[in-house]
Amino acid sequence: MATYKIKVNGITKTVEAEAEMPLLWALRDLMGLTGTKYGCGIGSCGSCTVMLNGESVRSCQTAISDVGDKDVLTIEGLGARELHPLQKAWVEHDVPQCGFCQAGQIMAAAAFLKETPNPTDAQIDEAMNAILCRCGTYPRIREAIKAAAKEMK
Amino acid sequence: MKTEVSRRSFLQLVGGVGASFMLGGFATLACADESASAQDPFAPNVFLKIDPDGVCTVSITRSDMGQGVRTTLAMLVAEELDADWSMVKVTQAPGDRATYGGMGTGGSSSVRGTNQQLRRVGASARAMLVAAAAKQWGVEPSACRTEAGKVLGPSGQSLGYGALTTAAKAIPIPTDVKLKERSEYKIIGKPQNRLDNLDVVTGKAVYGADVRREGMLYAVCLRPSVFGSKSETIDDAKARAVPGVVDVFAISSGVAVVASNTWAALKGREALEVKWTEGPKHSTASLREALKAAAKDHNAMPGGAKRVTANYELPYLAHATMETLNAVADVRDDRVEVWTGSQSPDSAQNNVARATGLTADKVEIHNLLLGGGFGRKFSNEWIGEAVEISKRMKKPVQLLWSRECDIQHDLYRPMSEHVLSATLDAEGKPLGFSHQYLQAPGRGSGDYGTNTYLPYEVPSAGLRSAGVPSSVPTGAWRSVEHSQIIVANECFIDELAHAAGKDPFEFRKSILKNERLLKVLISAAEKGQWGKTLPKGSGQGIACFEGYGSRIAHVVEVTVKDDTIKVDRMVAVVDAGTTINPRGVEAQIQGGFMDGIATALYAEINIDGGAVEESNWSDYGWTRMSDTPKMEIFIEDSGGAFGGMGEVGYPSVPAAIANAVFAATGKQVRKFPIRLSELV
Ligand code: FES
Numbered sequence: 001m002a003t004y005k006i007k008v009n010g011i012t013k014t015v016e017a018e019a020e021m022p023l024l025w026a027l028r029d030l031m032g033l034t035g036t037k038y039g040c041g042i043g044s045c046g047s048c049t050v051m052l053n054g055e056s057v058r059s060c061q062t063a064i065s066d067v068g069d070k071d072v073l074t075i076e077g078l079g080a081r082e083l084h085p086l087q088k089a090w091v092e093h094d095v096p097q098c099g100f101c102q103a104g105q106i107m108a109a110a111a112f113l114k115e116t117p118n119p120t121d122a123q124i125d126e127a128m129n130a131i132l133c134r135c136g137t138y139p140r141i142r143e144a145i146k147a148a149a150k151e152m153k
Numbered sequence: 154m155k156t157e158v159s160r161r162s163f164l165q166l167v168g169g170v171g172a173s174f175m176l177g178g179f180a181t182l183a184c185a186d187e188s189a190s191a192q193d194p195f196a197p198n199v200f201l202k203i204d205p206d207g208v209c210t211v212s213i214t215r216s217d218m219g220q221g222v223r224t225t226l227a228m229l230v231a232e233e234l235d236a237d238w239s240m241v242k243v244t245q246a247p248g249d250r251a252t253y254g255g256m257g258t259g260g261s262s263s264v265r266g267t268n269q270q271l272r273r274v275g276a277s278a279r280a281m282l283v284a285a286a287a288k289q290w291g292v293e294p295s296a297c298r299t300e301a302g303k304v305l306g307p308s309g310q311s312l313g314y315g316a317l318t319t320a321a322k323a324i325p326i327p328t329d330v331k332l333k334e335r336s337e338y339k340i341i342g343k344p345q346n347r348l349d350n351l352d353v354v355t356g357k358a359v360y361g362a363d364v365r366r367e368g369m370l371y372a373v374c375l376r377p378s379v380f381g382s383k384s385e386t387i388d389d390a391k392a393r394a395v396p397g398v399v400d401v402f403a404i405s406s407g408v409a410v411v412a413s414n415t416w417a418a419l420k421g422r423e424a425l426e427v428k429w430t431e432g433p434k435h436s437t438a439s440l441r442e443a444l445k446a447a448a449k450d451h452n453a454m455p456g457g458a459k460r461v462t463a464n465y466e467l468p469y470l471a472h473a474t475m476e477t478l479n480a481v482a483d484v485r486d487d488r489v490e491v492w493t494g495s496q497s498p499d500s501a502q503n504n505v506a507r508a509t510g511l512t513a514d515k516v517e518i519h520n521l522l523l524g525g526g527f528g529r530k531f532s533n534e535w536i537g538e539a540v541e542i543s544k545r546m547k548k549p550v551q552l553l554w555s556r557e558c559d560i561q562h563d564l565y566r567p568m569s570e571h572v573l574s575a576t577l578d579a580e581g582k583p584l585g586f587s588h589q590y591l592q593a594p595g596r597g598s599g600d601y602g603t604n605t606y607l608p609y610e611v612p613s614a615g616l617r618s619a620g621v622p623s624s625v626p627t628g629a630w631r632s633v634e635h636s637q638i639i640v641a642n643e644c645f646i647d648e649l650a651h652a653a654g655k656d657p658f659e660f661r662k663s664i665l666k667n668e669r670l671l672k673v674l675i676s677a678a679e680k681g682q683w684g685k686t687l688p689k690g691s692g693q694g695i696a697c698f699e700g701y702g703s704r705i706a707h708v709v710e711v712t713v714k715d716d717t718i719k720v721d722r723m724v725a726v727v728d729a730g731t732t733i734n735p736r737g738v739e740a741q742i743q744g745g746f747m748d749g750i751a752t753a754l755y756a757e758i759n760i761d762g763g764a765v766e767e768s769n770w771s772d773y774g775w776t777r778m779s780d781t782p783k784m785e786i787f788i789e790d791s792g793g794a795f796g797g798m799g800e801v802g803y804p805s806v807p808a809a810i811a812n813a814v815f816a817a818t819g820k821q822v823r824k825f826p827i828r829l830s831e832l833v
């Protein structure tokens with residue numbers, strides 16, 4: 001057990017945890033940030049995607065001891081001050097069905113659009129293939145990403 | 154609280170009543186025992202409350218697992234209430250059959266089962282608000298009208314519903330209210346976004362898995378990999394040594410590991426050493442053999458110029474809801490509280506009452522958003538487990554199923570074998586059609602003389618179902634038996650068309666007796682440019698389905714290249730009778746289509762040595778973004794009753810894809826998921 005100071009959504013939080021505890025469980029069980037979801041625990045579904053210094057990572061595959069002083073951004077922090085264009089597009093395009101994968105989808109898309117502001121369909125496919133949606137909301141995710149990309153120009 | 158008790162006893166008196174009775178009863182009670190103050194909300198029954206600020210809150214008694222039912226049901230009330238849609242909110246009703254009646258969500262029954270009741274709720278409240286305003290203005294109610302949350306008087310008077318809540322409470326319940334004609338709808342039929350969207354995209358939406366209670370512990374369970382086996386000896390020394398692990402003990406379904414957080418519980422589970430009793434060593438290979446052996450005789454069928462037969466094999470499927478099963482249970486001596494996402498929260502209340510020896514009114518089931526359902530979240534066994542663990546720990550405990558538990562301990566869509574045969578006359582018209590539907594395990598056997606699953610005109614048609622024993626637990630999966638029967642039927646209809654030397658669309662058209670289905674079929678062929686020239690290696694497939702009060706036809710295009718099948722385009726025409734929310738319908742058709750691709754191309758559960766071989770998303774294949782074809786969805790309602798939407802989008806899809814694969818390759822699909830090496 002060790003003490004970690006983790007900067008999440010701009011706020012430094014102190015947690016006691018085993019070094020190998022995945023950030024996913026630290027967020028959900030120790031910090032009360034349940035917006036980040038568990039879908040597989042093995043890095044295969046992307047439901048747990050958060051940003052670490054602006055890059056998307058799978059929080060179930062990121063040990064708390066590896067976070068260090070990097071900024072963690074979760075779905076709760078993404079639109080805390082003002083909704084991110086992706087969140088707006090998600091609402092407008094009525095993307096969610098059950099909604100359980102959508103935090104991961106949005107966080108992955110947000111990291112992706114930073115790198116690729118004018119994405120082609122093929123680039124969207126490639127980037128978003130990592131995030132599984134069991135409900136099949138992919139067509140609307142695609143539309144919403146394109147709309148947000150336009151909005152962000 | 155007094156009202157609550159009266160409501161319960163009222164319902165107990167009338168037993169399994171129709172909803173319209175409930176409405177009258179509740180309302181009378183509500184009027185009788187409350188003294189109005191200026192701030193009173195108007196809650197004529199348990200389904201609707203209007204607050205003085207004008208917010209209309211609809212109580213949703215069905216579970217939202219992604220089908221958007223919270224929005225759809227609210228639209229029904231809002232329509233008849235003439236509410237301002239922007240002022241409509243929903244609240245999820247707790248699992249409580251005595252108060253709300255049956256609450257099971259499945260079989261695309263939510264709208265079909267509740268629309269009469271909910272529209273009456275809206276219409277009655279509206280009538281009471283109008284009467285209250287008319288009284289205040291000294292005019293006849295018939296001289297008033299309503300619009301977007303306001304009552305409007307004959308000489309320009311206007312009062313918002315919020316200003317009328319107290320007065321409306323004094324109005325007697327109307328005994329008969331007239332529901333709107335379809336032409337009068339202002340909310341129904343207009344695309345509405347889901348009411349939960351903002352909560353979902355900001356991470357605020359609360360699913361069962363997100364519930365956190367003071368002093369709560371976290372539990373996971375180790376289950377025997379072989380179905381039917383039990384723990385014999387448990388060595389928990391290493392598990393208990395994992396920091397954070399609080400307790401380890403056997404429960405009815407396996408061994409529970411309780412810890413201060415989920416990660417510790419998972420680590421503890423990994424460290425467990427358990428010896429399990431032997432269980433039946435079924436395998437999908439042996440079950441397939443047994444199914445084939447059981448499939449011998451065909452239903453009696455008239456002879457004909459040509460006889461066509463084909464066998465289709467369908468696998469076990471897991472539901473694999475994105476949110477795995479979970480529940481928080483807080484078991485006290487005199488009451489139990491449960492937070493979960495269940496498709497049958499009312500049954501959960503009874504189950505928990507029975508398990509704890511308490512009466513149902515001492516059991517509170519908070520039903521939250523479900524991260525997927527597809528039929529998996531009916532059985533409530535995970536709630537029983539959470540209750541067992543919390544009872545022992547004397548603390549609130551969250552039980553979470555890991556994805557491995559989920560994939561390996563599902564109630565699977567059964568594997569099945571379909572033996573189809575038909576006779577055709579010299580012109581290629583079918584004379585007889587026989588379908589043997591064999592499942593492992595069987596889910597009841599029977600003969601269906603008039604074939605309810607076959608919308609085509611065939612003088613002699615029969616479906617016979619049977620089963621072989623299997624230790625694999627099974628349950629309902631999106632569209633239930635249609636997910637098997639229709640897939641086989643619609644593949645076989647194409648085979649018949651080929652045997653008759655006819656085009657699959659023209660063949661269907663010539664024998665389809667169901668006019669509404671025929672209409673969507675013709676329209677889909679048109680919209681999908683049926684028969685257009687495609688490059689070599691590509692093909693079109695068509696299939697249709699009527700069920701759950703709705704009709705659909707699919708035209709798909711696939712390309713077979715380098716050993717892979719890619720679905721390029723999907724056109725669907727759907728007739729839901731009267732569509733409530735076109736945006737919701739479109740989403741369900743998209744979702745059903747993606748399920749169709751997943752199960753046509755990837756998903757299967759295999760059993761070996763009595764255990765499931767797959768364990769997570771890594772080996773239980775599903776669709777990803779790059780599998781998503783161009784989709785065109787057309788809603789062409791024929792009017793009349795509201796149809797169901799959760800299931801109808803699925804069954805014809807795998808068949809349409811298989812039929813397109815034939816068009817692309819000249820080879821038949823007889824086995825799902827489709828592998829090019831297995832085409833015949
Ligand atoms: S939960 Fe992390 S990738 Fe699935």
Ligand code: FES
Pocket residue numbers: 096097098099100101102132133134135136137219475524525
């Ligand atoms: S919306 Fe249900 S899993 Fe994506």
